Amino acid sequence: MPISPNQGSTGGGTTVTITGTNLTGTSAVHFGAKLATAVTNVSPTQVTAVSPSGSGTVGxxxxxxxxTSNPISFFYVGAPFKSGLSSSSGSTAGGNTITISGTGLSTATSVAFGANSAVPTVVSDSLISVVVPAGAAAGPVGVSVTTAGGTNNGLSYTYIDVPTITAIAPDSGPTSGGTAVTITGTNLASTEQVAFDGAPAPFSVINATTVSAVTPPGAAGAVDVTVSNPAGTATDADAYTYVAGPGI
Incomplete structure (x- = not known):
């Protein structure tokens, strides 16, 4: 006589289907010593019941x-506990894979990022991976994991838009580098890298529209300037010009 599913939350409330024979006229379903909170006699071979609260393994x-029939095992599972995300931010387009660590994750069936959900891959009881779904808009959303034991919230993920560059001032300087430049644009608060012709530059985030950087040394001529954040990279082609010093 199988039962499906054969596990559920310690808080009860799991609807299970019991399959067997001679089930007509079922008057009670017990989970251990406790009565099911609801029983429906579907057919002579099938009964549905809602589990009461409990713990451990019960018959x-x-x-x-x-x-009364022979007992079949039902396993009570506690709600999951999440301890962290491998990455707490990413593009509003989604598509990046992150891992979630914690306990009680082996029965995870869904991970919600705000209003959008994705089906995770269970690695172990303490680790799952999930492809982040697209976000409705930039900003933080709550992350919740649903398992056979219930749903647990408490973590946050921030959706970020790809940066843009609107101006660079000054737009030229010596090949020796060391020029302080101000880069203005959008979505710059989470800037991870500023580069001149591919060479990383020291930088400081002023606010969401302004980043200050110091040019690295470079060869004479116009070079691309890039600004990167977890969502992507903005490129301003030939936006900064390295100027060779005078020679005698």
Whole structure:
């Protein structure tokens, strides 16, 4: 006599289907010593019941006018606990894979990022991976994991838009580098790198529209300037010109 699913939350409330024979007239379903909170006699071979609260492993029995069945095992599972995300931000387009660590994750069936959900891949009881779904808009959203034991919230993920560059001032300087430049644009608060012709430059984030950087040394001529954040990279082609010093 199988039961599906054979595990559920310690808080109860899991609807299970019990399959067997001679189930007509079922009057009670017990989970251990506790009665199911609801029982529906679907057919002579099938009964549905809602599990009461409980813990550990219990035997489930069905009682009919003909007697009580043999017990079948049902496993109570505690709600998951999440301890962290491998990455707490990413593009509003989604598509990046992150891992979630914690406990009680082996039965995870869904991970919600705000209003959008994704199906995770279970690595172990303490680790799952999930492809982040697209976000409705830039900003933080709550992350919740649903398992057979219930749903747990408490973590946050921030959706970020790709940066843009609107101006660079000054737009030229010596090949020796060391020029302080101000880069203005949008979505710059989470800037991870500023580069001149591919060479990383020291930088400081002023606010969401302004970044200050110091040019590295470079060869004479116009070079691309890039600004990167977790969502992507903005490129301003030939935006800064290295000027060779005078020679005698």
């Amino acid at each position: 489930v029995t069905v009682t009919t006018p003909g007697g």
